[in-house]
Amino acid sequence: xxxxxxxxxxxxxxxxxxxxxxxxxxxxxxxxxxxxxxxxxxxxxxxxxxxxxxxxxxxxxxxxxxxxxxxxxxxxxxxxxxxxxxxxxxxxxxxxxxxxxxxxxxxxxxxxxxxxxxxxxxxxxxxxxxxxxxxxxxxxxxxxxxxxxxxxxxxxxxxxxxxxxxxxxxxxxxxxxxxxxxxxxxxxxxxxxxxxxxxxxxxxxxxxxxxxxxxxxxxxxxxxxxxxxxxxxxxxxxxxxxxxxxxxxxxxxxxxxxxxxxxxxxxxxxxxxxxxxxxxxxxxxxxxxxxxxxxxxxxxxxxxxxxxxxxxxxxxxxxxxxxxxxxxxxxxxxxxxxxxxxxxxxxxxxxxxxxxxxxxxxxxxxxxxxxxxxxxxxxxxxxxxxxxxxxxxxxxxxxxxxxxxxxxxxxxxxxxxxxxxxxxxxxxxxxxxxxxxxxxxxxxxxxxxxxxxxxxxxxxxxxxxxxxxxxxxx
Amino acid sequence: xxxxxxxxxxxxxxxxxxxxxxxxxxxxxxxxxxxxxxxxxxxxxxxxxxxxxxxxxxxxxxxxxxxxxxxxxxxxxxxxxxxxxxxxxxxxxxxxxxxxxxxxxxxxxxxxxxxxxxxxxxxxxxxxxxxxxxxxxxxxxxxxxxxxxxxxxxxxxxxxxxxxxxxxxxxxxxxxxxxxxxxxxxxxxxxxxxxxxxxxxxxxxxxxxxxxxxxxxxxxxxxxxxxxxxxxxxxxxxxxxxxxxxxxxxxxxxxxxxxxxxxxxxxxxxxxxxxxxxxxxxxxxxxxxxxxxxxxxxxxxxxxxxxxxxxxxxxxxxxxxxxxxxxxxxxxxxxxxxxxxxxxxxxxxxxxxxxxxxxxxxxxxxxxxxxxxxxxxxxxxxxxxxxxxxxxxxxxxxxxxxxxxxxxxxxxxxxxxxxxxxxxxxxxxxxxxxxxxxxxxxxxxxxxxxxxxxxxxxxxxxxxxxxxxxxxxxxxxxxxxxxxxxxxxxxxxxxxxxxxxxxxxxxxxxxxxxx
Numbered sequence: 001x002x003x004x005x006x007x008x009x010x011x012x013x014x015x016x017x018x019x020x021x022x023x024x025x026x027x028x029x030x031x032x033x034x035x036x037x038x039x040x041x042x043x044x045x046x047x048x049x050x051x052x053x054x055x056x057x058x059x060x061x062x063x064x065x066x067x068x069x070x071x072x073x074x075x076x077x078x079x080x081x082x083x084x085x086x087x088x089x090x091x092x093x094x095x096x097x098x099x100x101x102x103x104x105x106x107x108x109x110x111x112x113x114x115x116x117x118x119x120x121x122x123x124x125x126x127x128x129x130x131x132x133x134x135x136x137x138x139x140x141x142x143x144x145x146x147x148x149x150x151x152x153x154x155x156x157x158x159x160x161x162x163x164x165x166x167x168x169x170x171x172x173x174x175x176x177x178x179x180x181x182x183x184x185x186x187x188x189x190x191x192x193x194x195x196x197x198x199x200x201x202x203x204x205x206x207x208x209x210x211x212x213x214x215x216x217x218x219x220x221x222x223x224x225x226x227x228x229x230x231x232x233x234x235x236x237x238x239x240x241x242x243x244x245x246x247x248x249x250x251x252x253x254x255x256x257x258x259x260x261x262x263x264x265x266x267x268x269x270x271x272x273x274x275x276x277x278x279x280x281x282x283x284x285x286x287x288x289x290x291x292x293x294x295x296x297x298x299x300x301x302x303x304x305x306x307x308x309x310x311x312x313x314x315x316x317x318x319x320x321x322x323x324x325x326x327x328x329x330x331x332x333x334x335x336x337x338x339x340x341x342x343x344x345x346x347x348x349x350x351x352x353x354x355x356x357x358x359x360x361x362x363x364x365x366x367x368x369x370x371x372x373x374x375x376x377x378x379x380x381x382x383x384x385x386x387x388x389x390x391x392x393x394x395x396x397x398x399x400x401x402x403x404x405x406x407x408x409x410x411x412x413x414x415x416x417x418x419x420x421x422x423x424x425x426x427x428x429x430x431x432x433x434x435x436x437x438x439x440x441x442x443x444x445x446x447x448x449x450x451x452x453x454x455x456x457x458x459x460x461x462x463x464x465x466x467x468x469x470x471x472x473x474x
Numbered sequence: 475x476x477x478x479x480x481x482x483x484x485x486x487x488x489x490x491x492x493x494x495x496x497x498x499x500x501x502x503x504x505x506x507x508x509x510x511x512x513x514x515x516x517x518x519x520x521x522x523x524x525x526x527x528x529x530x531x532x533x534x535x536x537x538x539x540x541x542x543x544x545x546x547x548x549x550x551x552x553x554x555x556x557x558x559x560x561x562x563x564x565x566x567x568x569x570x571x572x573x574x575x576x577x578x579x580x581x582x583x584x585x586x587x588x589x590x591x592x593x594x595x596x597x598x599x600x601x602x603x604x605x606x607x608x609x610x611x612x613x614x615x616x617x618x619x620x621x622x623x624x625x626x627x628x629x630x631x632x633x634x635x636x637x638x639x640x641x642x643x644x645x646x647x648x649x650x651x652x653x654x655x656x657x658x659x660x661x662x663x664x665x666x667x668x669x670x671x672x673x674x675x676x677x678x679x680x681x682x683x684x685x686x687x688x689x690x691x692x693x694x695x696x697x698x699x700x701x702x703x704x705x706x707x708x709x710x711x712x713x714x715x716x717x718x719x720x721x722x723x724x725x726x727x728x729x730x731x732x733x734x735x736x737x738x739x740x741x742x743x744x745x746x747x748x749x750x751x752x753x754x755x756x757x758x759x760x761x762x763x764x765x766x767x768x769x770x771x772x773x774x775x776x777x778x779x780x781x782x783x784x785x786x787x788x789x790x791x792x793x794x795x796x797x798x799x800x801x802x803x804x805x806x807x808x809x810x811x812x813x814x815x816x817x818x819x820x821x822x823x824x825x826x827x828x829x830x831x832x833x834x835x836x837x838x839x840x841x842x843x844x845x846x847x848x849x850x851x852x853x854x855x856x857x858x859x860x861x862x863x864x865x866x867x868x869x870x871x872x873x874x875x876x877x878x879x880x881x882x883x884x885x886x887x888x889x890x891x892x893x894x895x896x897x898x899x900x901x902x903x904x905x906x907x908x909x910x911x912x913x914x915x916x917x918x919x920x921x922x923x924x925x926x927x928x929x930x931x932x933x934x935x936x937x938x939x940x941x942x943x944x945x946x947x948x949x950x951x952x953x954x955x956x957x958x959x960x961x962x963x964x965x966x967x968x969x970x971x972x973x974x975x976x977x978x979x980x981x982x983x984x985x986x987x988x989x
Contacts (some may be wrong), residue, residue: 005536006508006536009505013505014502042532192491192494192498193487193494196489225582225587225851225854227585230585333594384594385594388594404645405585408581408584408585408650412643416560416561441488442487443488444489444497451500451504462545464565
């Protein structure tokens with residue numbers, strides 16, 4: 001069940017809110033956990049035991065870690081921490097990366113003449129559980145935060161299970177670290193103000209998804225699914241720009257809805273986006289894009305690796321390594337690895353130019369340059385495989401004559417509605433304040449506009465085909 | 475530790491408490507409003523209630539919510555708004571210039587990646603249970619199966635509308651020959667399969683005479699021209715055999731139609747197109763003894779089957795379709811098997827289920843299908859509901875022969891059933907789906923097998939039928955007739971995931987659940 005579906009809005013949400021608010025305060029976390037398990041089990045009930053196992057392991061590890069003690073105790077705490085990390089990464093590794101590594105091994109074996117190394121048949125049948133990358137990271141952060149002394153242990157198992165499974169942010173983030181909601185799990189305020197703020201935020205997020213992301217996605221799909229003979233430079237650039245719009249509105253819309261739903265339930269989740277396409281460098285982009293992931297990688301990977309404290313060379317290496325892993329986190333494919341690698345190299349180069357040479361691009365040039373580089377990297381992120389990415393890129397930079405098929409594609413792509421949707425998208429991206437800034441103070445006008453947008457979006461949703469959130473696949 | 479400095483919003487509401495309660499009330503009322511409307515004015519309940527696994531039941535529940543009357547009632551108005559303001563169609567139909575309509579998968583077939591593109595396997599992408607069979611390999615396999623039985627195959631891909639009717643796309647009257655169309659035809663020839671390329675033939679017609687404006691199909695003129703061209707190829711194929719000696723008389727008939735694409739847009743108000751049909755009297759298209767077999771999809775059935783729009787419901791056949799024209803041009807009868815919406819697999823499956831001795835009496839198989847089925851790459855093909863599955867021919871010794879049995883009454887358990895699509899999202903309006911029945915107790919009639927392979931109505935005229943609610947694992951009393959004797963289903967699309975060519979198909983005429 002996705003947020004932008006009739007069943008969620010007119011079935012699940014109404015019931016979940018009714019149940020949640022009808023439950024006495026002390027049972028609210030249990031109710032939220034149960035409805036969240038229903039939400040998650042909707043995709044596939046067989047995913048539930050997996051999440052439960054991950055939850056039980058991390059809770060048990062947390063219990064061991066949070067008991068203070070001397071040297072023997074320290075060893076146990078360390079063992080519990082590593083049990084948590086290894087078990088989460090193993091679950092993630094098996095479901096997300098096993099087939100990738102097996103196929104890569106087969107490929108290298110074939111290239112280097114080692115003979116056929118066939119991937120076991122069962123690996124190809126693995127189905128990636130929705131949101132596994134998000135909840136394993138969240139669950140793992142509990143053990144790490146406890147070990148570091150950054151958070152207090154969960155009051156009980158239900159609180160912890162509620163934290164891991166909370167439906168608003170379960171499948172596509174924001175990645176909420178335990179430390180940031182620990183107090184709210186113990187005690188949170190349910191107020192009319194909070195509900196109105198959350199409801200309005202949800203409505204704007206919903207509208208972003210339906211009115212902006214989906215039309216952009218339709219354009220991107222046309223272009224990325226076009227054959228080589230049909231793609232011209234103009235169509236290819238337009239298509240990747242549409243994809244850039246789609247992924248931003250889709251993911252930030254989802255985050256708005258998650259934050260809004262959280263607020264309706266009394267939680268305050270971290271922000272995940274801050275007008276990322278207004279960045280004037282990739283370094284700035286990563287401070288504004290998927291903030292919960294970049295700060296997670298910064299705190300749990302970049303800083304433990306030494307961050308920028310071990311010399312310039314090591315800093316560049318750390319940056320590249322973190323982005324490489326960040327790319328792989330998004331998907332078990334070489335396209336994501338390359339996407340991460342390009343970002344890693346670009347961050348290192350930017351840092352070198354800025355810190356060592358004191359060079360920065362002029363303001364007027366920096367924004368379009370950054371956006372153009374981002375478009376090129378999005379090609380790897382969107383393309384089905386490496387060959388498709390390279391073909392698409394070559395189309396972007398080619399000046400080949402338009403074929404009859406290209407003319408047909410252009411007629412379908414450059415329609416008034418598509419141009420209008422892209423224009424509105426561009427205005428929202430570059431000329432309108434970020435949603436959280438615009439809604440810092442919810443006025444009557446903004447709240448009513450939100451409700452109107454919700455109604456319009458629902459009516460539009462009935463016309464659109466099924467369109468799940470992009471980030472669910474990660 | 476918090477994730478980011480912005481994590482704790484300092485947001486506020488500058489609306490009075492009464493206003494806030496009002497806003498919340500409107501929001502909550504909106505969430506339950508569709509249910510209130512449904513309780514006052516219930517919709518048609520157009521869903522497959524209670525079939526299959528828990529996951530499929532949840533999916534059915536999702537569909538039911540999506541189809542609440544509140545949404546259904548509003549949709550035509552919203553669609554009209556999108557059309558009037560933005561000239562925007564929907565997920566199925568594309569609105570071109572001067573009200574020319576196109577089927578979206580046909581556009582994708584023109585500018586898409588084509589049949590040679592292999593989707594990479596990845597856990598991060600769309601995961602599907604069934605492996606995808608490349609169309610050209612399936613066709614080659616079918617040609618070999620025919621060759622083993624002494625039959626020759628002539629394949630006739632019907633070019634898609636965007637290849638031949640381009641002025642609606644603002645592209646003038648030219649003809650588009652997509653690269654992968656040329657390559658696919660060349661590859662079939664390389665694999666020694668006879669292909670009839672209709673593109674240059676139909677391209678000689680004026681553009682307005684090639685395809686219907688509001689429909690996916692060709693005009694009667696284009697169809698007649700194609701039939702003539704194919705007949706010449708078949709005559710060549712049969713070693714220059716003479717045409718038959720049937721006397722054919724032609725008469726003209728005018729009919730009107732609103733178009734299947736207009737139907738997909740819920741635009742019943744669109745001006746009806748009038749066509750003049752040439753009806754060849756004396757043509758025979760259902761002679762099972764004919765050495766020429768015609769397999770096809772709706773391009774064969776249009777102007778013949780009234781359900782496709784050019785006839786009245788009470789008409790049995792119009793008799794002016796491709797089969798009639800081909801028969802007339804050959805001046806001999808044909809054995810026609812044509813299934814709307816599934817010219818790729820279901821027709822072959824039905825053909826393969828013919829008794830071996832009947833098959834071996836044939837000489838040529840003419841297979842007419844939309845080029846769309848051939849040209850779409852895997853993902854768009856899957857989205858369009860196109861399947862390419864190799865079929866098994868019935869073994870010579872397996873001759874079940876239901877033809878002699880008029881009717882069978884059994885109590886049985888539904889063991890497997892095919893999953894059919896939402897009737898409002900299909901290109902066809904009538905469909906039957908297959909079921910496998912086991913644990914049989916024959917009450918009346920004779921049946922020596924342990925299983926029954928049967929079809930039941932899924933939907934008619936886009937309305938789900940009672941038999942669409944049959945549940946797996948449950949026991950029923952069934953009244954069955956041989957599929958061949960169930961005339962009313964012969965033109966319905968057959969949704970069949972079971973492919974039991976070893977069993978004769980039956981049709982579920984009646985049923986009642988058992989406690």
